[in-house]
Amino acid sequence: xxxxxxxxxxxxxxxxxxxxxxxxxxxxxxxxxxxxxxxxxxxxxxxxxxxxxxxxxxxxxxxxxxxxxxxxxxxxxxxxxxxxxxxxxxxxxxxxxxxxxxxxxxxxxxxxxxxxxxxxxxxxxxxxxxxxxxxxxxxxxxxxxxxxxxxxxxxxxxxxxxxxxxxxxxxxxxxxxxxxxxxxxxxxxxxxxxxxxxxxxxxxxxxxxxxxxxxxxxxxxxxxxxxxxxxxxxxxxxxxxxxxxxxxxxxxxxxxxxxxxxxxxxxxxxxxxxxxxxxxxxxxxxxxxxxxxxxxxxxxxxxxxxxxxxxxxxxxxxxxxxxxxxxxxxxxxxxxxxxxxxxxxxxxxxxxxxxxxxxxxxxxx
Numbered sequence: 001x002x003x004x005x006x007x008x009x010x011x012x013x014x015x016x017x018x019x020x021x022x023x024x025x026x027x028x029x030x031x032x033x034x035x036x037x038x039x040x041x042x043x044x045x046x047x048x049x050x051x052x053x054x055x056x057x058x059x060x061x062x063x064x065x066x067x068x069x070x071x072x073x074x075x076x077x078x079x080x081x082x083x084x085x086x087x088x089x090x091x092x093x094x095x096x097x098x099x100x101x102x103x104x105x106x107x108x109x110x111x112x113x114x115x116x117x118x119x120x121x122x123x124x125x126x127x128x129x130x131x132x133x134x135x136x137x138x139x140x141x142x143x144x145x146x147x148x149x150x151x152x153x154x155x156x157x158x159x160x161x162x163x164x165x166x167x168x169x170x171x172x173x174x175x176x177x178x179x180x181x182x183x184x185x186x187x188x189x190x191x192x193x194x195x196x197x198x199x200x201x202x203x204x205x206x207x208x209x210x211x212x213x214x215x216x217x218x219x220x221x222x223x224x225x226x227x228x229x230x231x232x233x234x235x236x237x238x239x240x241x242x243x244x245x246x247x248x249x250x251x252x253x254x255x256x257x258x259x260x261x262x263x264x265x266x267x268x269x270x271x272x273x274x275x276x277x278x279x280x281x282x283x284x285x286x287x288x289x290x291x292x293x294x295x296x297x298x299x300x301x302x303x304x305x306x307x308x309x310x311x312x313x314x315x316x317x318x319x320x321x322x323x324x325x326x327x328x329x330x331x332x333x334x335x336x337x338x339x340x341x342x343x344x345x346x347x348x349x350x351x352x353x354x355x356x357x358x359x360x361x362x363x364x365x
Contacts, residue, residue: 001346002346002349002350002353003350003353003354003355004098004099004354004365005096005097005098005319005333005337005353005354006097006098006099006100006101006142006353006354006357006358006363006365007097007099007100007101007319007320007321007322007323007333008101008251008253008296008298008318008319008320008356008357009101009103009203009253009254009298009300009318009320009321009322010100010101010102010103010320010321010322010323010324011058011082011102011103011104011105011322011323011324011325012082012083012102012103012104012105012130012133013055013058013059013075013078013079013082013083013105013324014032014044014083014104014105014106014107014126014129015034015075015083016033016034016075018032018106018125018126018129019031019032019033019122019125019126020032020033021125022124022125022126022128022129023121023122023124023125024121024124024125026121027118027121027122030047030118031121031122031125032044032045032046032047032053032106032110032122033045034075035052036074037052039071040052040054040071040072041054041056041071041072041073041074042055042073042074042075043055044106046106046109046110046113047115047118048113048114048115048118049113053106053109054070054071054073055073055075055078055105055106056069056070056071056072056073057069057070057325057326058073058078058082058105058324058325058326059073059078059079059082059324059325060324060325060326060328061079061322061323061324061325061326061328061330061331062079062324062328062330062331063326068326078324079091079323079324081323081324082105082324083133085133085134085136085137085141086136086137088100088137088140088141089137089140091323091324091330092140094330094331095321095323095329095330095331095333095334096333096334097321097323097333098140098365099139099140099141099142099363099365100140100141100142100321100323101142101144101168101169101320101357101361102130102133102134102141102142102143102144103144103171103201103203103253104126104130104146104171105325107122107123107126107146107171108171108203108205108206109205110122110123110146111146111171111173111174111205111206111207112173112174112175112206112207112208112210116148116150116177117150119148119173120148120150120154123145123146123147123148123158126145126146127145127146127158127161127162127165127167128165130143130144130145130165130167131143131145131162131165131166131167134166134167135166138166139363139364139365140365142168142169142361142363143165143166143167143168144167144168144169144170144171144201145158145161145162145165145167145169145170145171146170146171146173147159147162147170147172147173148173148177149172149173149176149177149178150177150178151177151178152178152185152186152188152189153188155186155189155192156188156189156192158170159189159192159193159196159198160192160196162198163196163198167198168198168199168361168362168363169198169199169200169201169251169361170193170198170199170200170201171201171202171203171206171253172200172201172202172206173206174202174206174207174208174209174210174228174232175207175208180235180239181232181235181236181239181241182235182236182238182239182240182241182281184244186241187244187245190241190244190245190248191245193248193249194245194247194248194249197362199249199250199251199296199360199361200248200249200250200251201250201251201253202229202232202233202250202251202252202253203229203253203254204225204226204228204229204253204254204255205225205228206228207228207229207231207232209227209228209231210225210228212224212225225255226255226256226259229252229253229255230252230255230259230263232252233250233252233263233291233295234267236250236290236294236295237267237287237290237291237294237295238267238270238271238280238281238283238287239280239281240280240281240282240283241281242290242293242294243281243282243283243284243285243290246293246294248294249294249296249360250294250295250296251295251296251297251298251318251360252295252296252297252298253298253320254298254299254300254320254322254327255297255298255299256297256299256302256304256305257297257298257299257302257304257305257312257317258299258302258303258304258305258307258308260291260297260305260308260311260312261308261311261312263291264287264288264291264292264312265288267286267287267288267291268286268287268288270287271283271286271287272286292312292313292316293313293316295316296316296317296318296356296360297316297317297318298318298319298320299317299318299319299320300319300320300321300322300327300328300329300336301327301329301336302340303339303340305317306340306341306344306352309344309348309352314348314351314352315351315355315356316356317351317352317356318352318356318357318360319337319352319353321333337353
């Protein structure tokens, strides 16, 4: 039988008061807030950002491709389920989805803010808001919090606070304040994440390298946005993080998965042939073995991912709808799934559409 379908990566659209109402008083006057611009539409203003954050594509699910625009959005016309948890239930039902793992929108861009103190204040405010949002329907809205990673000790404290709020995981900034993620200084944080059962998620567009600056036509930049996640996964694998913390679970979010078999093969080739002049961390297994066990990948419209499932660890592949963003399969998810899963057994479908994410986040749905 087909089990309930769970999206491993969906989003909210932060309402105008998300940060202002909950942020530390010190940042009350500079908190991210929404204004209406005659040319750009409703946008978020963020301290020290050179330009406003346009949210038009953040709520473009269901629109025809010819209608996608980066400007001109009105908050009142966005999907209400992006900020109203009760309205979200109807959105899920329409798409045939029983539950969603929830990530931020503006919060993704804030991951790249250079002021870590400001970022910390914003993330603390967001965690309170997303905790409230998901608490309305905790069996169907699976919240992930954010940490600025200013220090190891603070990161652990953030994990505990998120756990108390009912959140199930944490979306990490692509670049921490101190050393990179393969540094041994993070050992206590990784062990805390394991003990608290809080998977670490790395989402596209949250690293300093995710800047859409590529050669060629602008469309070429869309192909580059998965590379930041690949660099992070390589850092964890080749840096020996999984060697030192074999129970650590990392989620590569919205970067597709069809590339995984070749990436694992190339990692193995690099380690086998080039590790003496290009040193890596201490590994007792081939790099692909760590990837297969410790790394989960989410994808929405990725036909290739289903076709190469036998070259991956199928128990680490997780389908997602990406609602309500512009790349979302909503409200056509059932059609997409039906086409992409042709030839798969019922057990295989259940793994990718339900079991893997349910096991990862300890869900009973």
